[in-house]
Amino acid sequence: MNEIEKKSNSRDQLNILVVDDEINIRKTISLCLEIEGHSVRTVSNFDDAVEEIKQRLFDVVFLDLRLGTKNGLDLLPYLQSHSPSAKVVVITAYASIDSAVEAIRKGAADYIPKPFTPSQIKIVVEKIFELRTLQKQIEDLQANLDSNFPEIDFSSKNPAVEKVMAVAREVAAADVNLLLKGESGTGKTILARAIHDWSQRANKPFVVVSCPSLSAELLENELFGHARGSFTGAVKDYPGRISLCREGTLFLDEIGDLPLSIQPKLLRFIQEKKYERVGENITRNADVRLIAATNVNLEKAVQDGRFREDLYYRLNVVEIEIPPLRERKEDIENLANRMLAFFGRHNHRNFTGFTEEAISFLKNYSWPGNVRELRNMIERTAIFCKTETVGKEYLPEKILGSEELPHLGDKISLAKIEEIHIRRVLAAAGTLQEAAEALGIDQATLWRKRKTYGI
Numbered sequence: 323m324n325e326i327e328k329k330s331n332s333r334d335q336l337n338i339l340v341v342d343d344e345i346n347i348r349k350t351i352s353l354c355l356e357i358e359g360h361s362v363r364t365v366s367n368f369d370d371a372v373e374e375i376k377q378r379l380f381d382v383v384f385l386d387l388r389l390g391t392k393n394g395l396d397l398l399p400y401l402q403s404h405s406p407s408a409k410v411v412v413i414t415a416y417a418s419i420d421s422a423v424e425a426i427r428k429g430a431a432d433y434i435p436k437p438f439t440p441s442q443i444k445i446v447v448e449k450i451f452e453l454r455t456l457q458k459q460i461e462d463l464q465a466n467l468d469s470n471f472p473e474i475d476f477s478s479k480n481p482a483v484e485k486v487m488a489v490a491r492e493v494a495a496a497d498v499n500l501l502l503k504g505e506s507g508t509g510k511t512i513l514a515r516a517i518h519d520w521s522q523r524a525n526k527p528f529v530v531v532s533c534p535s536l537s538a539e540l541l542e543n544e545l546f547g548h549a550r551g552s553f554t555g556a557v558k559d560y561p562g563r564i565s566l567c568r569e570g571t572l573f574l575d576e577i578g579d580l581p582l583s584i585q586p587k588l589l590r591f592i593q594e595k596k597y598e599r600v601g602e603n604i605t606r607n608a609d610v611r612l613i614a615a616t617n618v619n620l621e622k623a624v625q626d627g628r629f630r631e632d633l634y635y636r637l638n639v640v641e642i643e644i645p646p647l648r649e650r651k652e653d654i655e656n657l658a659n660r661m662l663a664f665f666g667r668h669n670h671r672n673f674t675g676f677t678e679e680a681i682s683f684l685k686n687y688s689w690p691g692n693v694r695e696l697r698n699m700i701e702r703t704a705i706f707c708k709t710e711t712v713g714k715e716y717l718p719e720k721i722l723g724s725e726e727l728p729h730l731g732d733k734i735s736l737a738k739i740e741e742i743h744i745r746r747v748l749a750a751a752g753t754l755q756e757a758a759e760a761l762g763i764d765q766a767t768l769w770r771k772r773k774t775y776g777i
Contacts, residue, residue, distance in 0.1 A: 336451065337379060340364040341371040341394060342386040342413060347436075351384055354440040355447060368392040372400055380405045382450055385430075386413045387421055395425055402429075409450045413438075427607055453561055476516065480650035486513075486642055493640050494520035499592065501577075501637050502615040504644035507694030510615040511575060513644065518571040523611060526570030529563050533574055538581035543600055546587065552601020564597060568608045577614035577637065578623055582630075589633045612637065647689040647696065654696070655681050661697055662712065665704035673704070676712045683714055687721045715776055719748060722777070741775040744768075748777065 547562025623629035
């Protein structure tokens, strides 16, 4: 096996096109990259480059700015049409660095000044390869999303939810910034992804950034990226999430926790689609749709000086508020059955559903954690339930304590009233001793009553 074959087997092969009217440049780049195991084609003029682009898909294109009397940048429309994922590396003389910077603003990935060395070529391709790998990882994560979470069915019997979904579908194609509001666990991330999938950006990345999960410095780096050497530990360039979701959708979860120090930079990106990486003076642009979500009152945050008013209005072009689960109880049975079927498949079980009594408990519970809490409860139930139909005995104590107490005079036995009361006290108490004291009985009596009622 020769050296080229060894390199080719050690990593993915890139298809590379070199467009330069100098034969020595073409030979140098070609030899350097073929040794690394890549497939390289070279052309000397604009017309031949167009033909190559029409016939093949390329991952990287080395492009001289001057091709005789023609401008190399005029090839960009052909590349965007035939090889939209190709990364363009501009080749330029020192005298035309400004032109190279302008090329980057128009979408080029990098530039190399003449004269250059083989090591510079390898470094540039390595950076592009790393970026391509990151993008592939994001695509794989998106493809595997449905295997990790229950399939989402947005059908609803609740008028408020039906209105939310109608608005979401309508604005999906409008390509405007959105602000999703709702309590934690109502499904803001899921709705954001659905809007992305319904939009014209569906075949581009959907990237999530959780604003509360990182410090201000790390969050700025995560969003905008950094240049190598910009701070201790920055051993290589990092493109940032904005670059990774170019032409796709960036979802900023819990935007209310975005640090004030980052808000001006985000505002500028929303207004101009331009930004700079940390430690770098090159202005980059990216066509990215922004969807933000919050579970706090942003209007109050603006009044308190914790959130910029101009940023708030830029984000809030269209506002969608998702109702909490307790306000859409008519959907609980459908959601619970669908999630039970999903987790049943994952655990190689075939469930027929819930008993009417179990559904009654689910509907009477307040669900402070909303759909996320329901999902977690159903997942646990699917693991421990031993029967095909899920009865109340497999529901958590806090849910069993949620049954609505009957009114005085209702036709119900004293035993049933006692059971409901004991369940509620147990759900609220921290210990069995505390529950026994609240009920006015000793622990032995409480144990017997728990056994009687199957608690």
